[in-house]
Amino acid sequence: MARHLITSALPYINGVKHLGNLVGSMLPADAYARFLRLSGEEVLFICATDEHGTPAELAAAAAGCEVEEFCTRNHEIQARLCEGFELSFDHFGRTSHLANHQLTQHFAEQLLANGFLESRVTKQVYSLADGRFLPDRYVEGTCPNCGYENARGDQCENCTKTLDPAELIHPRSAISGSTDLELRDSAHMFLLQSKLADRLRAWIDDKGSQWPTVATSIARKWLDEGLQDRGITRDLKWGIPVPFEGFESKVFYVWFDAPIGYLSATVEWAQLAPEGETRSFESWWRTDQGAEDVIYTQFMAKDNIPFHTLSFPATIMGSGEPWKLVDQLKGFNWLNYYGDKFSTSQHRGVFMGDALELLPADTWRWYLLSNAPETSDTSFRWELFADSVNKDLVGTLGNFANRCVAQIDRHFDGVAPSAGEPGDVERSLVKRVRGLIEEYDAHFNALEFRKSAATLRAIWAEGNVYLEEREPWRAIKTDPVMAAMTMRVALGMVRLCGHLSTPFIPAAAQRLVNSLDGAEVLSGVGSELADSILEIQAGTPFDMGGLLFARVTEEQVADWVLRFGGAES
RNA sequence: GGUGGCGUAGCUCAGUUGGUAAGAGCACUCGGCUCAUAAUCGAGGGGUCGUCAGUUCAAGUCUGACCGCCACCA
Structure with a gap:
């Protein structure tokens, strides 16, 4: 292993x-x-x-x-x-x-x-007023290319030209606004990546064959352009001290x-x-x-x-x-907010703290993972988030569990009934679920999150499909033995859904698993787990302790769009 | 400006090496059921796969140009 x-x-x-x-x-x-x-x-x-x-x-x-x-x-x-x-x-x-x-x-x-570091003297902007060196992006001034007055020392945001701080006209400190700046020589350590480029390329050709396109294409692009040596030290106080003579006032670059x-x-x-x-x-x-x-x-x-x-x-x-x-x-890739970037500075989008104040973590986990930006950028939309929660978590999984609660409480005293033997419908269910678990497994091992989420959802749906097939609410009147067997099997699906849902929605999964007091806890993720559907012990108490998920209302969506900004911003 | 990427059903996205791949979910329509949080189950409509021109027996899938969008530029 x-x-x-x-x-x-x-x-x-x-x-x-x-x-x-x-x-x-x-x-x-x-x-x-x-x-x-x-x-x-x-x-x-x-x-x-x-x-x-x-x-x-x-x-x-x-x-x-x-x-x-x-x-x-x-x-x-x-x-x-x-x-x-x-x-x-x-x-x-x-x-x-x-x-x-x-x-x-x-x-x-x-x-x-090993000869992969080299000290090189560079010109750095020093601000006398601030008493410190300024990183390129913290020097502002007029762009020599387009005349934009708030160009940053690394790049002009207006004309996008890449700049050197020394090129700026009327440079000033972005920290204090001071124009009392001077260029000072400063020695820095450079990581000689160029000497390792061939080894890196060979390694990426080997290992990278299994990586997502976005990873290898970016890596190869940099290699193709010629890997530049990179300064790994900075004239700052906050960081890890550089343990070399002459570098006492410097720290390592955060990256x-x-x-x-x-x-x-x-x-x-x-x-x-x-x-x-x-x-x-x-x-x-x-x-x-x-x-x-x-x-x-x-x-x-x-x-x-x-x-x-x-x-x-x-x-x-x-x-x-x-x-x-x-x-x-x-x-x-990126998760966007209605087609544009999330932005901390403009307070655009939804942040981890906001999210947890609104709804339980599971709802966010499910939406985000089942719509993860794996092969392309995707957009967060409140409407889609609400659909995802209502359709998948409430409508498919939560509803299935609640349908079981209603039947078991009403007709079977809150415990798994003992009567009846599984038939062809149940064997067919087990077979379908077995195939789905195999898919689930394969997608997860391939790190395909959207696909594994879709497969998990399909497993949840099998619970509802099964109830539709056996109609225990009708059978209870005409064939109580059949109804009893059906609900015992349904509880097997509850246990299995809980077990398999753990990676996506751990809290809800735990509730599902715990709902069957004393039932054997499943282990592993192999397709043989499908057999466990038929193995709930008669007499096992079943109690969900309330609904699994709450619906997201239209009012909530409207409120959140207003509060966080929707398409217009 | 340079580089990379993207433009596939109303929406969010899948589509391995070119040949039953034109798909999924949501939305929509119709039907079943009524146990369930107006939830569920089944069926269906809908796209000339950004535009144009090429390569090929065959192209969302390759080539070029163009239009539009995005990101990165250490």
Whole structure:
């Protein structure tokens, strides 16, 4: 049996993430982790907050607190939201953790020793008023190309020309507005990715054949254009110190230490081992120390693909050490909001905190995963969200469970009835479900979330189809034995639906499973599970404790469109 | 400007290497049922697959041009 290491792209620390961030990495990673656990596989699911860099510094300043304090506070906020969405991380760490300092510095030292780092002197903008160097994008001025007065030092938003801060006319600090700027020489370490390009290409040609098109096409595009060496240090205070002589005032670029956070968060996890349990970080990450059987799957949205397919692998390869490289890579396209981007600054779209205030996590998980932007960008629409909840969760799954509740309570004293033997209808049901479970399994193993969701929905629908076939509400009057057998089998479907739904809607799935007090809990995800439909013990108490999901009303949709902005914005 | 991607039923999207693939869900229509949160089950209508021109025995599926949209440019 293989062991599965799963990582989700790390959410940045500067604020609450929106639904696009959620569905682009953390949520599908969680569904996959849950599916594998359900299969009986050994899983380690790791995530963390990405905390370094200028945006964090500025957000902290805006919040009027020290950046460390800001990060601690926001890490807690994000951790709570992740719990709210039932993201089942084995550990949710922080890139500012000491473990990441040690590993990041270690990688840099290895890279330097192996000749993959080189110090180069660059011109950086220094703001005397701010008392600090300014990253390119925090220098503003007039664009030399089009005359736009608020061009950023990296690029003019008006004419889209790529700029160097030194080119700007009347440059000023975007932080303080000060024009008291000067160019200073500053030495920085460059990761010599160009020297690793051939190895990266060969690796991608090999491993990448199984990745989504969006991943390999982006990676190859960068390789085809010629992989540039990349500065991995910055003139900042907030970050991981660079352990080289002459670099005492500098830190690593956030994109260098962030993916190493996958490793360091695993170290954090190992350090948190409870009494009597031994956890080995190395056995998950070092192929010379037990990780040779690990299958490593990364989840990310497409903006992160270059770092996961090129920069981070370059870091690992350049270290000359046997660290685990990614095996399966799942990249997602964008989730838009009514056709345009989610935007934190314009407060456009729905954010994780908003979402949980409105409806339970399961409803969001279901909508997002069953409509995930796997092969192309997709659009969030409240109307579709409501349809998805009402049609699938309320109408198909919830309704099936509730139909069982009504019959069992009314006619069978709330317990699984004992009379009757299954017939051809039941054997046919089992056969259809067996085929559907096989499909479900195959789609999940292929990381096809929309397809696995559609298959799961088809399994739910089989519950309703079965009731229509046997019509127990009618049979109870003419053939009570048949009605009893039907409802016992229906409860078998309830148990199976609950079990199989765990990756998508864990809370509702748990309620379904728990509704049958004392029934044997299913395990695994194989098609033989279909037989369990016929194996509910007579006398098993059945109690859902109320409706599984609430309908989303038209009034709610209208209210939310108004509150969050709909098509017009 | 450069690069990448996209334009398939009213809506959101699937469509492996070109040949029963023109599909799914929702919406809509009709019918069944009435146990169930006006839920469910069945059937059906609907698209010259952005435009034009090519390659081919055969093209959403390849080539070129054009129109429109999006993203990225470290």
